Amino acid sequence: MQNVLSILFCLSLFYLSVTSRVKAYVTILRFQGLLLTVLLVFPFIHHFSIFALILPATLFIVKVIVIPRYINKIILDLDIKRVIEPTIQPFTFLLLVIFSMVVVFVASNILSKSADIETIPFASGFTAIVVGIFVIIFRKKLIIHVAGFLVLENGIFLFGTAVASELPMMIELGTLLDIFVVVFLMGIAINKISSTLAGFDVTVLGRLKD
């Protein structure tokens, strides 16, 4: 099941690389959040406990409901144009994503021989980290940068489940809270940037230089 979810996660990354609509990014974030929630709930299906549901429930609220809604609100409030402004062609971007995915999967397969890791979730998570960075590098809009950052964070989360991370629940909740506040602050900053600097993309940020 973990493998199926991870592959679905990878498919969402492909969609992310070809779409040119801002809204689609929000949908992808929602979908990835949902996948991660299912991934967390799944091990507890047979021995259900309320306590074990706290983390998946928080994850669901933060990543599927609150953050996507907040990003949608910013898009509507600021009337951000509906298309992302890429700096490279979508096809080139897709090739780049496929290439990195292949490299990460092959490398993970080699690594899995020397360590006890689940190859598919491990590689999917790491690919998402790389794709998140690509999104930040090759897109102009700041709101898409935030989405890229969230894809990267989702990748780390998936990756964390693959390495059987033993982070206690309190810490996991803390990380979720931190991510939420980061996105919240970034949202406020984008609002201010659009009103002060009259723009929503990186080209307006060029004042600080040596």
Next chain:
Amino acid sequence: MFEFSILIFIPLLSAVVCYFITNIRLQFSVTLFVSALHLIFSLMIFIGWYQPELPFYFSTDSLSKLFLPVLSNVYFWVVLVSFSYLKKQTTANSEEGKKYYFLLLNFYLFANTAAILSNHFGMYWVAVEGTTLSVAPLIYYYRNEEALEAMWKYLFLVSIGIAFAFIGILFLTLSANGTLLEGKQLFFPEFVKHASELNPVWLKASFIFIFVGLSTKIGIAPMHSADVDATSNSPSPIAALMSGSLRVTALLGVMRIFQIVQPTSTYQFAKTILIIGGLLSLFVAFVFMFKVNNYKRMLAYSSIEHLGIITLGIGIGGLAFVGAMYHVIYNSLNKIVLFFTAGNIHRKYKTREVEGVSSVLNILPWSGWLIMISFLSISAIPPFGIFFSELMIFEGILFSNKPWILAVTMFLLLFIFINMGKTLFQMLYKKNEGEIILIKKERFEIIHFATIVLLMLLIAIAVISPNILHDNIVNISKDFGIKL
């Protein structure tokens, strides 16, 4: 639990109180009280008058005992001068920034103390991210375009950096697979005890990710850019807070993983990475000092230079490591002084450009002389502490197996000194043509008082060299397996 309440819970409570109080003076009084309490307690723990018993995820060791007073001290002075700083408006919109100033400062103390006292990588990560979140809105205090850009860049780049550090932490879990540590969570002391059993490949990966990730926060080149922008565009007390304590807290994370790496085969590799990071930071400071035209940016590069020296000292080991620990204290004291006096100049001249500042010694005699003395201090002129710590680091490098590093370091430092001096003396002495200066007396303010006390402290610690400090640093060295 009592000490836990004082150090961690009360700052949080004070942040909540500041949210409900609208009067800035009252907010200031509450925050100052909390900071004084924090300072007294940190010193008591450092001296050993008090053995704290902290709950799960928190504990103290020699390293946190040293870093805690560094934080408390910087924080106390920053809060002390903040009120007089806030009273004088610098930009039209900064009024808005005052509202949450003390709230965020309290939250910063809460998060930073939690980071220093944590004994668990996960807790450390959450707390360090908390410090970023509290500092980012403070950077935007002036509410102008530059501050906004600096805040965005800092928030974004540091968050990504910290995400990388998180990947490093996950790699660390991987390195513990199949050892006694499996299933024991990520407590530092456990990892240090069983370090030799860890898988070297994953440990190496973990070190790289944690080092690179936290470099964005420490300001180690080439990940320094957001840090420079943030330090140079934030109000001076916040810049002092970042340079004096925040960078050091991030350095603590790197030192924790370095301590784990120490008995393993990855040690040499980690040392090399630290040395490269240190030298690269010195090189970046060296290059940018040639063309710097903004004096606060110059101080931000000076921070990079000194954190570079500290990283270099840690990487070299031996006596250089001891010097680096002293340097952490002296640099933090010196950075407060430099940023406070630079803040006075900024308030008067309303510009950060070197071109726009002239005849400081005539117009602001107190601030002018104090910035000159603090410049001499940061340039390692005796009897200030930095001289002694740098001497130790240099001696450590000279007697290590890489003495050529000393030649490179000295060369870079010489030019940094010359260029920094040139810029600063131009500000202090230059007179614009036809400029008539009416010699006025600068009012002696709390900032000058703080600066003088801190400069005296810089001399006193170095000259008296308290045994308790020396013993603590020797204990840290022992924890890091360094034979002196």
